[in-house]
Amino acid sequence: MSDKSEAIAALETVRGETQDAINGIPEEKMTVAAFGSWSVKDVLCHLASWEQFAVPDLQRISRGHIPQLATLRLEEVDDWNVGLMRSRNLFSLPQAMFELEDSRRQFIDALNAQPEGVFAAGQMVRMLTDGLLNGEKGHAADIREWRQQEGI
Numbered sequence: 746m747s748d749k750s751e752a753i754a755a756l757e758t759v760r761g762e763t764q765d766a767i768n769g770i771p772e773e774k775m776t777v778a779a780f781g782s783w784s785v786k787d788v789l790c791h792l793a794s795w796e797q798f799a800v801p802d803l804q805r806i807s808r809g810h811i812p813q814l815a816t817l818r819l820e821e822v823d824d825w826n827v828g829l830m831r832s833r834n835l836f837s838l839p840q841a842m843f844e845l846e847d848s849r850r851q852f853i854d855a856l857n858a859q860p861e862g863v864f865a866a867g868q869m870v871r872m873l874t875d876g877l878l879n880g881e882k883g884h885a886a887d888i889r890e891w892r893q894q895e896g897i
Contacts, residue, residue: 752874759881766888786841790833796848803855
């Protein structure tokens with residue numbers, strides 16, 4: 746990606762892939778364990794969580810500060826996800842769906858507030874956006890595979 750408009754288009758495309766992957770899944774199937782202990786709803790909460798976590802980091806970057814994600818070590822990611830999901834697994838499906846869309850809107854708003862030059866190779870905003878995109882693509886593919894296995 747070379748600029749914000751490309752990043753936003755990519756975010757919209759991958760969100761469309763996620764929506765396509767979940768469209769038609771019966772509500773009762775959205776909340777049963779499908780990926781280890783996680784349900785499809787949990788995966789959606791996970792995606793929203795990372796975006797919600799990334800919004801303040803975009804603001805930190807704008808101020809010239811170190812983003813919190815830059816301080817997170819790889820070996821801490823799983824523990825962070827477990828802790829985060831401990832509270833989010835109580836969300837209803839409608840709340841999870843709302844948070845998924847609202848977190849994307851907030852992230853795009855924060856992205857739009859960034860200056861154009863932040864998408865140069867190696868820049869933290871680009872790495873953050875790429876991480877969200879790649880994570881969501883992978884989860885959308887997992888959901889599609891699960892649906893195929895379940896015959897949904």
